[in-house]
Amino acid sequence: MSRLHDAFARAKSENRAALIGYLPAGYPSVQGGIDAIVAMVANGVDIVEIGLPYSDPLMDGPTIQAAVDSSLRGGTTTRDVLATVKAVAETGAPTLVMSYWNPIERYGVDAFAADLAAAGGVGVITPDLTAEEAGPWIAATDAAGVDRVFLVAPSSTVERIAVVSGITTGFVYAASLMGVTGVASVSQAAPALVERTRPLTMMPIAVGLGVSTAAQAADIAVYADGVIVGSAFVRLLLDAATPADGVAAVGRLAAELALGVRRASAG
Amino acid sequence: MTTDSLPRSDSLGGPLPSSMPDTGGHFGRYGGRFVPEALIVALDELDAAFRAAKTDPAFQAQLTHLLTTYTGRPSPLTECLRFGAAAGGARVLLKREDLNHTGSHKINNVLGQALLTLKMGKKRVIAETGAGQHGVATATAAALFGLDCVVYMGEEDTRRQALNVARMRLLGAEVRPVMSGSRTLKDAMNEAMRDWVTNVDSTHYIIGTVAGPAPFPEMVREFHKVIGIESRAQVLELTGRLPDAVTACVGGGSNAIGIFSGFIDDPEVALYGFEAGGDGIDTGRHAAAITGGSVGVLHGQRSYVLQDADGQTVESHSISAGLDYPGVGPEHAWLADTGRATYSAVTDTEAMDAFRLLCTTEGIIPAIETAHALAGTLQLGRKLGPDSVILVNCSGRGDKDVETASRWFGIMDGDRAPEGRA
Numbered sequence: 001m002s003r004l005h006d007a008f009a010r011a012k013s014e015n016r017a018a019l020i021g022y023l024p025a026g027y028p029s030v031q032g033g034i035d036a037i038v039a040m041v042a043n044g045v046d047i048v049e050i051g052l053p054y055s056d057p058l059m060d061g062p063t064i065q066a067a068v069d070s071s072l073r074g075g076t077t078t079r080d081v082l083a084t085v086k087a088v089a090e091t092g093a094p095t096l097v098m099s100y101w102n103p104i105e106r107y108g109v110d111a112f113a114a115d116l117a118a119a120g121g122v123g124v125i126t127p128d129l130t131a132e133e134a135g136p137w138i139a140a141t142d143a144a145g146v147d148r149v150f151l152v153a154p155s156s157t158v159e160r161i162a163v164v165s166g167i168t169t170g171f172v173y174a175a176s177l178m179g180v181t182g183v184a185s186v187s188q189a190a191p192a193l194v195e196r197t198r199p200l201t202m203m204p205i206a207v208g209l210g211v212s213t214a215a216q217a218a219d220i221a222v223y224a225d226g227v228i229v230g231s232a233f234v235r236l237l238l239d240a241a242t243p244a245d246g247v248a249a250v251g252r253l254a255a256e257l258a259l260g261v262r263r264a265s266a267g
Numbered sequence: 268m269t270t271d272s273l274p275r276s277d278s279l280g281g282p283l284p285s286s287m288p289d290t291g292g293h294f295g296r297y298g299g300r301f302v303p304e305a306l307i308v309a310l311d312e313l314d315a316a317f318r319a320a321k322t323d324p325a326f327q328a329q330l331t332h333l334l335t336t337y338t339g340r341p342s343p344l345t346e347c348l349r350f351g352a353a354a355g356g357a358r359v360l361l362k363r364e365d366l367n368h369t370g371s372h373k374i375n376n377v378l379g380q381a382l383l384t385l386k387m388g389k390k391r392v393i394a395e396t397g398a399g400q401h402g403v404a405t406a407t408a409a410a411l412f413g414l415d416c417v418v419y420m421g422e423e424d425t426r427r428q429a430l431n432v433a434r435m436r437l438l439g440a441e442v443r444p445v446m447s448g449s450r451t452l453k454d455a456m457n458e459a460m461r462d463w464v465t466n467v468d469s470t471h472y473i474i475g476t477v478a479g480p481a482p483f484p485e486m487v488r489e490f491h492k493v494i495g496i497e498s499r500a501q502v503l504e505l506t507g508r509l510p511d512a513v514t515a516c517v518g519g520g521s522n523a524i525g526i527f528s529g530f531i532d533d534p535e536v537a538l539y540g541f542e543a544g545g546d547g548i549d550t551g552r553h554a555a556a557i558t559g560g561s562v563g564v565l566h567g568q569r570s571y572v573l574q575d576a577d578g579q580t581v582e583s584h585s586i587s588a589g590l591d592y593p594g595v596g597p598e599h600a601w602l603a604d605t606g607r608a609t610y611s612a613v614t615d616t617e618a619m620d621a622f623r624l625l626c627t628t629e630g631i632i633p634a635i636e637t638a639h640a641l642a643g644t645l646q647l648g649r650k651l652g653p654d655s656v657i658l659v660n661c662s663g664r665g666d667k668d669v670e671t672a673s674r675w676f677g678i679m680d681g682d683r684a685p686e687g688r689a
């Protein structure tokens with residue numbers, strides 16, 4: 001059982017969904033990013049996704065683009081991302097990296113999986129790596145003992161969901177809507193997608209994209225095993241007057257969302 | 268002499284270069300699909316529509332009719348005696364894609380994809396554009412077929428290709444300036460991809476070059492093959508033999524693949540692609556992905572990319588908006604590795620000198636993109652000598668570049684004497 005599975009199992013035993021929080025590494029600085037993520041964990045986020053900043057984030061809307069741009073202009077490197085993983089993993093929260101494919105390929109597929117494991121990371125989410133191109137990554141993650149998380153989308157056919165579920169480990173990431181991060185709200189397509197995916201996998205299913213409020217988290221927690229929140233956290237850091245204000249605001253939102261994923265079971 | 272009267276090299280045995288890509292869209296280790304899962308169904312649908320259309324006589328007849336009566340095909344072949352004299356006396360033959368409706372080769376691909384859009388029952392098209400030629404071609408087809416059209420264009424490019432922005436708007440398209448990143452073609456493509464992921468049910472994304480996830484590189488090549496097919500026959504008819512060399516500029520690589528495809532299985536014909544060298548490869552300020560880049564994944568495919576040690580895309584630089592792109596189509600990466608085609612870089616200065624030379628020796632104002640192929644041809648002709656035949660893809664006309672060129676040569680202020688007169 002991986003630490004990721006333990007986190008989902010613990011949430012399940014508490015009759016609730018797991019709360020998964022995303023922030024990019026290196027924003028507003030490497031240490032500032034770590035501080036914000038640690039605040040998420042301290043306030044009830046169960047599982048952490050650390051974004052690896054990339055110059056061409058095709059699946060991200062303006063909010064994450066702005067933070068990632070700033071992070072890259074500040075000089076964030078892949079090594080900084082791994083250092084962020086190490087610092088966050090020390091809190092005990094299962095820590096994943098979310099990365100577009102090119103930075104991983106450039107780092108070295110085997111080396112990235114191994115160095116992530118050495119830093120205490122438990123897995124990687126790759127939003128633009130298709131099953132057809134994933135062969136070397138499957139071998140590398142198996143060898144390093146880290147989970148590899150792939151996405152399914154509202155447009156995915158049952159055949160596609162079966163293919164993606166067949167190679168994913170850790171959990172299946174169900175994108176709640178057709179689109180990029182941080183623009184629209186979680187769509188009606190999400191419950192239907194989870195329903196289509198459920199018979200095709202033993203893995204937990206987490207829903208992300210367009211989730212920003214405790215009420216949405218509570219709704220999703222009724223039918224999914226995990227609720228993923230990203231842009232809403234990033235927005236708070238972007239709007240904060242000072243880094244300390246940003247960290248405090250991130251902590252407050254994490255606490256609200258943690259109540260949200262528990263509300264579903266109450267009502 | 269006709270196309271059929273010379274034996275093709277199919278008889279040589281072994282897989283022909285034209286047999287690529289494989290079913291996964293790979294050219295050797297290049298190409299493939301690196302996209303959000305949300306797009307896979309749309310790419311599969313496109314792939315199916317494309318394969319059906321390839322063998323559908325009605326589709327082919329409709330496309331041929333458009334190419335003839337709307338685009339003005341076949342485009343002529345023009346022999347350039349005075350320009351050739353400057354190119355070591357080589358026979359320089361221009362394939363006149365600049366004379367197509369809308370002024371470049373881009374319309375060939377756009378009409379094909381617009382017909383596929385209708386077949387798929389979609390009502391909206393989007394496109395990325397650098398020089399604006401692909402955007403104009405897409406806006407044109409959208410007007411012709413009554414489709415909604417949004418064109419993404421880097422804010423920097425909307426300034427340097429202002430004429431084409433006006434053309435697109437006149438044609439009824441919405442031009443959305445892109446303010447992110449380097450504000451050029453790469454960022455326009457990012458924005459178009461984001462639009463596509465969001466609106467894929469109603470929208471087809473008409474990619475303007477032989478890049479992007481499969482099936483785009485193969486499909487865009489298919490629609491530009493007409494350049495190679497026509498010019499092979501035209502060169503044979505004019506000279507009685509195949510050319511020694513075929514040259515083209517390479518941004519994403521669509522005009523180059525179109526003309527190369529006619530000769531790819533003729534090993535005696537050398538293929539040359541000229542990338543944008545900007546200020547020079549050693550300055551780091553260039554857009555030459557093959558000559559000065561490394562293998563990576565960008566915009567849905569694996570190919571050569573300008574990137575740093577962490578795999579972050581590096582900004583490209585070129586005087587030519589249409590070549591100012593940090594990637595290149597996967598088939599070119601493969602042709603470069605196998606040695607079937609040769610790629611090198613041409614600087615801004617070399618390109619502008621050749622631009623001026625074609626204006627003053629032949630009365631043809633080329634696109635600045637095309638001028639890169641012309642500059643490469645001058646160097647090549649001097650090497651190959653007087654008896655050689657060089658076929659050049661004249662990919663576009665330079666109306667859109669008149670302002671840039673005027674500034675480059677200082678001829679608006681009258682403060683510099685005309686140069687480059689042969």
Ligand SMILES: Cc1ncc(COP(=O)(O)O)c(C=O)c1O
Pocket residue numbers: 371372397398399400401475476477516517518519520521522523588589590634636637662663664
């Ligand atoms: C006239 C012309 N030639 C060439 C290009 C470069 O594109 P490609 O390399 O796909 O032919 C462009 C792109 O805008 C163009 O307008």
